[in-house]
Amino acid sequence: xxxxxxxxxxxxxxxxxxxxxxxxxxxxxxxxxxxxxxxxxxxxxxxxxxxxxxxxxxxxxxxxxxxxxxxxxxxxxxxxxxxxxxxxxxxxxxxxxxxxxxxxxxxxxxxxxxxxxxxxxxxxxxxxxxxxxxxxxxxxxxxxxxxxxxxxxxxxxxxxxxxxxxx
Amino acid sequence: xxxxxxxxxxxxxxxxxxxxxxxxxxxxxxxxxxxxxxxxxxxxxxxxxxxxxxxxxxxxxxxxxxxxxxxxxxxxxxxxxxxxxxxxxxxxxxxxxxxxxxxxxxxxxxxxxxxxxxxxxxxxxxxxxxxxxxxxxxxxxxxxxxxxxxxxxxxxxxxxxxxxxxxxxxxxxxxxxxxxxxxxxxxxxxxxxxxxxxxxxxxxxxxxxxxxxxxxxxxxxxxxxxxxxxxxxxxxxxxxxxxxxxxxxxxxxxxxxxxxxxxxxxxxxxxxxxxxxxxxxxxxxxxxxxxxxxxxxxxxxxxxxxxxxxxxxxxxxxxxxxxxxxxxxxxxxxxxxxxxxxxxxxxxxxxxxxxxxxxxxxxxxxxxxxxxxxxxxxxxxxxxxxxxxxxxxxxxxxxxxxxxxxxxxxxxxxxxxxxxxxxxxxxxxxxxx
Numbered sequence: 245x246x247x248x249x250x251x252x253x254x255x256x257x258x259x260x261x262x263x264x265x266x267x268x269x270x271x272x273x274x275x276x277x278x279x280x281x282x283x284x285x286x287x288x289x290x291x292x293x294x295x296x297x298x299x300x301x302x303x304x305x306x307x308x309x310x311x312x313x314x315x316x317x318x319x320x321x322x323x324x325x326x327x328x329x330x331x332x333x334x335x336x337x338x339x340x341x342x343x344x345x346x347x348x349x350x351x352x353x354x355x356x357x358x359x360x361x362x363x364x365x366x367x368x369x370x371x372x373x374x375x376x377x378x379x380x381x382x383x384x385x386x387x388x389x390x391x392x393x394x395x396x397x398x399x400x401x402x403x404x405x406x407x408x409x410x411x
Numbered sequence: 412x413x414x415x416x417x418x419x420x421x422x423x424x425x426x427x428x429x430x431x432x433x434x435x436x437x438x439x440x441x442x443x444x445x446x447x448x449x450x451x452x453x454x455x456x457x458x459x460x461x462x463x464x465x466x467x468x469x470x471x472x473x474x475x476x477x478x479x480x481x482x483x484x485x486x487x488x489x490x491x492x493x494x495x496x497x498x499x500x501x502x503x504x505x506x507x508x509x510x511x512x513x514x515x516x517x518x519x520x521x522x523x524x525x526x527x528x529x530x531x532x533x534x535x536x537x538x539x540x541x542x543x544x545x546x547x548x549x550x551x552x553x554x555x556x557x558x559x560x561x562x563x564x565x566x567x568x569x570x571x572x573x574x575x576x577x578x579x580x581x582x583x584x585x586x587x588x589x590x591x592x593x594x595x596x597x598x599x600x601x602x603x604x605x606x607x608x609x610x611x612x613x614x615x616x617x618x619x620x621x622x623x624x625x626x627x628x629x630x631x632x633x634x635x636x637x638x639x640x641x642x643x644x645x646x647x648x649x650x651x652x653x654x655x656x657x658x659x660x661x662x663x664x665x666x667x668x669x670x671x672x673x674x675x676x677x678x679x680x681x682x683x684x685x686x687x688x689x690x691x692x693x694x695x696x697x698x699x700x701x702x703x704x705x706x707x708x709x710x711x712x713x714x715x716x717x718x719x720x721x722x723x724x725x726x727x728x729x730x731x732x733x734x735x736x737x738x739x740x741x742x743x744x745x746x747x748x749x750x751x752x753x754x755x756x757x758x759x760x761x762x763x764x765x766x767x768x769x770x771x772x773x774x775x776x777x778x779x780x781x782x783x784x785x786x787x788x789x790x791x792x793x794x795x796x797x798x799x800x801x802x803x804x805x806x807x808x809x810x811x812x813x814x815x816x817x818x819x820x821x822x823x824x825x826x827x828x829x830x831x832x833x834x835x836x837x838x839x840x841x842x843x844x
Contacts, residue, residue: 269810
């Protein structure tokens with residue numbers, strides 16, 4: 245698991261993408277495959293059909309605001325999304341993302357990134373390079389505790405390692 | 412050095428003399444609350460994978476409310492799994508279909524001021540009305556808590572919101588106006604996410620006059636402000652409520668004086684807002700966000716098909732009493748369905764005892780089981796294509812209560828009741844006196 249990601253497949257979203265758009269309540273009983281197939285369908289039709297392994301989502305303020313349902317993260321993870329960049333995240337959603345080993349980066353200039361821009365994210369250093377626009381943006385550095393969880397692939401593998409170390 | 416209430420509670424839970432905003436600390440959890448949706452069905456596989464047990468079953472409360480009662484094979488299976496897990500893991504504090512978790516916790520005496528509580532649900536800030544630091548997490552975080560009894564927090568800053576008014580006989584706000592209108596007004600002012608995952612602490616002469624039920628409505632919807640939690644320092648109203656549950660309102664650890672349960676006046680607050688609600692009118696949040704809230708006259712007359720009084724936000728006993736005060740001697744308009752899902756079975760019993768239920772049912776309201784119901788589109792009462800509902804719940808995200816094209820307006824129980832009578836969104840003040 246690396247905290248460095250490079251892609252030219254960026255999806256752009258606006259402000260206030262809520263958990264009910266990421267994981268619609270009417271499919272919360274269903275399998276993650278079924279639920280993920282409806283991820284963001286109310287905002288971007290065919291998102292789940294067209295998103296590919298390694299894609300990055302870029303959004304404005306409050307991405308993932310709302311419910312504590314971690315299927316909002318799990319659905320993105322299931323669809324192969326490798327990182328999220330936003331001006332801000334819903335607090336619980338942010339914790340859930342780290343817990344699932346999904347890189348979530350807070351970047352004030354997220355809205356400078358355009359659909360399809362070739363970007364690279366270095367979460368350890370706290371920088372996003374936008375090669376298409378020849379710009380770079382500072383992003384909030386994650387505390388070492390959270391980088392550790394990410395590095396291990398999420399909270400459960402992290403716990404597994406910690407518990408083995410204790411034995 | 413002065414501290415906020417949140418810092419005091421976190422410092423105690425982290426076994427530290429003091430904590431500073433921004434630092435990450437590990438806290439011992441006094442109580443963990445889980446429900447049928449994010450609870451056993453998500454946590455069981457994690458516990459099994461790690462070959463781990465619940466750290467302290469006496470500190471866990473499990474409530475089935477999201478899929479209760481079962482409406483199809485899938486929800487029946489989720490509830491079945493929940494019940495089996497409770498037995499296998501010796502969870503004595505299991506409330507099966509007794510009501511909604513955020514109302515069950517205080518009603519059954521599980522919350523005491525000063526506690527550090529984590530809930531597997533985003534409306535966990537409701538507990539902050541009792542002077543607890545209670546916040547919501549996802550199921551993986553919760554699994555980790557159930558194994559270790561601990562979790563990390565980044566010590567938050569506190570925003571202080573002072574709610575003032577001209578204290579009158581009815582608590583200083585106008586008739587037909589309630590805590591729901593105050594919080595919708597705050598949502599419109601600060602926006603969803605406006606609190607940036609800080610703590611929102613409510614103070615002021617109106618707060619001291621509000622009942623626990625109304626305080627819960629405020630802290631509940633601090634989630635809609637994007638706060639990590641809402642907080643109201645404990646006072647005699649809090650202690651009296653707790654005594655009624657048969658519990659002693661002492662702090663889980665001995666405190667020398669009440670100041671341990673309050674913010675110091677000279678503590679650092681990242682912002683202080685004064686909001687005068689003396690002239691506040693009913694507020695309604697238009698689709699598709701709680702911060703899309705406007706004064707009632709801007710939406711008055713909007714045609715509805717359903718009126719819903721339910722969920723953790725808007726179906727406590729006092730919420731039902733508010734609705735009854737409007738519905739008394741009135742009937743639900745033809746072609747409109749008014750669904751009422753009391754927040755708990757104790758709520759239903761109390762509303763039956765004091766005559767509230769009689770008024771509601773005589774008006775033509777349809778009584779529903781206690782549970783999260785239609786609020787998040789999980790249970791009974793969901794909306795069809797293009798339907799419009801006015802609801803006493805907390806969220807009106809696109810498609811939340813059913814079909815993606817359905818629309819939800821949020822209002823107080825007063826406003827929902829008045830709208831049910833008219834068949835259009837209506838000002839409840841026209842029905843009171």
